[in-house]
Amino acid sequence: MIEFRNVSKIFKSKTRTVEALKNINLTIEKGDIFGVIGFSGAGKSTLLRMVNLLEKPTSGQIFVDGQDLSKLSEKELRQAKKNIGMIFQHFNLLRSKTVFDNVAMPLKLRKTPKSVIEERVNELLRFVDLSDKANSYPNQLSGGQKQRVGIARALATNPSILLCDEPTSALDPQTTTSILQLLKRVNQEYDVTILIITHEMEVIKQICNRVAVMQNGEIIEEGTILDIFSKP
Ligand code: ADP
């Protein structure tokens, strides 16, 4: 589903050169809830941003559904972006728009008919249990509710991949658990493959089936949760 093949990324400026990713090889299978854990600066965001076409490898290849991302036409690129949703640590909601309009945004940008938008957004708001907040604004919501809006928005275009950038780092432990349970339902009920980057071990332990441990731009361990956590 997502494959990194010998991927390296070098950031060069006048004063310094950073090798953010060093020869990464990684396969994320369809249906996985895959966690990438590591300290700040390990290269996790750079890895994630490449799947979303926000960053290009210096060398190596990334395949999504068997397609080499560097070889896509304009049209295929638009399709690829529609197929990938993303949620963020600080939710990234538009403050001036209601919950409904935040979730509708990706569909409006794609010129989706109004009636289709209505139906889809209402379905997603039911799924994240926020139907009663459709006309509220983000600053009227708790952190957990904001992230649920983020999840609904990420699912609007019916993607098969959801990228999660520190999805619970701004939330308390109880809210974290409820968001992780919701992500599990996204995985199961919407058939979405999930890639999560985090520095929180709890996140990995609660929902991931596979995990990669990153350090200084390298994957130093990879396997099932049992593989990684049963080691002495
Ligand atoms: P993490 O997400 O694990 O904290 P990052 O992928 O953000 O790690 O960063 C990995 C390394 O790459 C860090 O040393 C960071 O400073 C560097 N880096 C990331 N993005 C850029 C950029 N746009 N320009 C220069 N250096 C960058």
Ligand code: ADP
């Ligand atoms: P969640 O479990 O979704 O994070 P909380 O239990 O934190 O929700 O919030 C409970 C209720 O308090 C919610 O109905 C929410 O509307 C309200 N609430 C929480 N934080 C705020 C806030 N900053 N401003 C207005 N209402 C809030």
